[in-house]
Amino acid sequence: MTAKGMLGNATSPAPVVVALSTYNGERYLEALLNSLLSQDYPNFRIVVRDDGSSDGTLAIIDSYCSQHPGKVVHSRRFVGNVGVTRSFLCLLDHVEDGAYLMFCDQDDVWFEDKISKFMVRMREVESDRVVPALVFGDMVVTDQDLNVVAPSFWAYQRLDPNTADDWRRLVMSNVVTGCSSMCNSAAVVRLRSAPSLAVLHDHLAAILVARHGVVAKLAQPTMFYRQHLANVEGARAFGMRYLVTRTFYFLKVIVPRYRAMCKAFGVPFSLAVYLKVESVFWRLARNR
DSSP states (O other): OOGGGGBSSSSOBOOEEEEEEESSOHHHHHHHHHHHHTOSOSSEEEEEEEOOOOSSHHHHHHHHHHHSBTTEEEOOSSOSOOOHHHHHHHGGGGOOTTOEEEEEOTTOEEOTTHHHHHHHHHHHHOSOTTSOEEEEEOOEEEOTTOOEEESOHHHHTTOOGGGGGOHHHHHHSOOOOGGGEEEOHHHHHHHHTOOOOSSOHHHHHHHHHHHHSEEEEEOSOOEEEEOOTTOSSOOOOOSHHHHHHHHHHIIIIIHHHHHHHHHHHTOOOOHHHHHHHHHHHHHHHHTO
16 A cells, blocks of 8 residues: 555545654764655654753754754754653644654664555554554664664564553563554543653553553564664563563562552552463563
């Protein structure tokens, strides 16, 4: 299906807002922005919020805004460093009713048909726009110079994308990466009114939509997921060290987080049920 086949009506394709939060990202930002501007989808705009950069990031943003007025927009509603999660959530104010949202990291490279492929998949699973929907996809993992490290992020981290339909499993282990996802308008509404919880923006979006709507996967990678020393979040190879780290993280962070989530969503907390869900993770780990 071409982009023209995804029209919202006879004349206008559904709008997409690409939400980009930056912080000292001058090294890779231009490559990202060029890949965004090369998208074959006709109706999207890029809204950028800087989280207090001290390098040349702001100059790059302003240059692209000048070169591409209306297509690249610099959000100045909230100034200063507020942290990655709040920075992304600030950008929700720029998502108009009926628009689709795609989070974007400052150091990746999108394939030119990424938005189009996500829109096709979204339309396959979005039976009713009143119901929150989120589509998330696989990625090609690369080093800082875009040399391929792994053709599949999911395989590289031993993630099972099929667990994304259960919000309890998502609390335990998030398989949804924000920079490779799309939310519909109903999901954005949910995210705007989300409870204050100690999770990243993409984790929060995945849990909310899984709890109240539908989460679906797009198996085909649509971007290069660049890994370097400055990544806030990134890919880590699966192994014994990861398992040991995960055990301590589970005991100190995940169980309290699950309790807070249950309270926020009005669901009775049951450690026994949660441990059963966690055991699925370990069975998957042992079988790989």
